[in-house]
Amino acid sequence: AQSVSQHNHHVILSEAASLELGCNYSYGGTVNLFWYVQYPGQHLQLLLKYFSGDPLVKGIKGFEAEFIKSKFSFNLRKPSVQWSDTAEYFCAVIIYNQGGKLIFGQGTELSVKP
Amino acid sequence: DSGVTQTPKHLITATGQRVTLRCSPRSGDLSVYWYQQSLDQGLQFLIQYYNGEERAKGNILERFSAQQFPDLHSELNLSSLELGDSALYFCASSPNRGASSPPAFGSGTRLTVV
Numbered sequence: 563a564q565s566v567s568q569h570n571h572h573v574i575l576s577e578a579a580s581l582e583l584g585c586n587y588s589y590g591g592t593v594n595l596f597w598y599v600q601y602p603g604q605h606l607q608l609l610l611k612y613f614s615g616d617p618l619v620k621g622i623k624g625f626e627a628e629f630i631k632s633k634f635s636f637n638l639r640k641p642s643v644q645w646s647d648t649a650e651y652f653c654a655v656i657i658y659n660q661g662g663k664l665i666f667g668q669g670t671e672l673s674v675k676p
Numbered sequence: 677d678s679g680v681t682q683t684p685k686h687l688i689t690a691t692g693q694r695v696t697l698r699c700s701p702r703s704g705d706l707s708v709y710w711y712q713q714s715l716d717q718g719l720q721f722l723i724q725y726y727n728g729e730e731r732a733k734g735n736i737l738e739r740f741s742a743q744q745f746p747d748l749h750s751e752l753n754l755s756s757l758e759l760g761d762s763a764l765y766f767c768a769s770s771p772n773r774g775a776s777s778p779p780a781f782g783s784g785t786r787l788t789v790v
Contacts, residue, residue: 594776594778596778598781604783605678605680605766605781605782605783605784606766606768606781607678607781608778608780611778613776652719656778659774660732661724661731661732661773661774662707662709662724662731662732662770662772662773662774662777662779663709663721663724663732663734664709664711664719664721664768664778664779665721666711666718666719666720666721667718668718669718669719
């Protein structure tokens, strides 16, 4: 079955530290890739998306992600985190030609210490 | 604000009861998705409707059912509730039925079964 794996369950960083959250998916065909963020008590918000083209995509709030097809990976990065980045981050895929349903990873909780 | 509206925000009910969760999609969106978020299962896709028709089904229990009405709002009905059904239920919407637009999420309904 298709699945999405996020490497870290909980990451704790100090402000200004760099962030990289790992994401791998298991599907050999065409996928669209996404990162969503869920701030405490809020709904899921789209951070960035990859459909095709340049494998390095930039999203909101200084986040970026790199799609490496050979590794089935879509890792999220931010050079310098802020306390306000404290949230849960979800990697997700939509499999092409299987409708629009998102398959989510387990989520990574990011805590940024001021 | 994502434009997707879910009611109620919170619901507390007893085992064996039936509840209805309501979702109004973002203006112009034809697809509605339902997801369940729980601590042990993470974010799970339940079902998708597109313009009134069921489009895709995920891990939805037989005790659960959904529909999308002509005005495009959707309802998720949960019956014979069990303690394990306690979770956050998200609705999401997108303009079409496929993978080209990532869904926008509502704020969720937190269901507690006691």
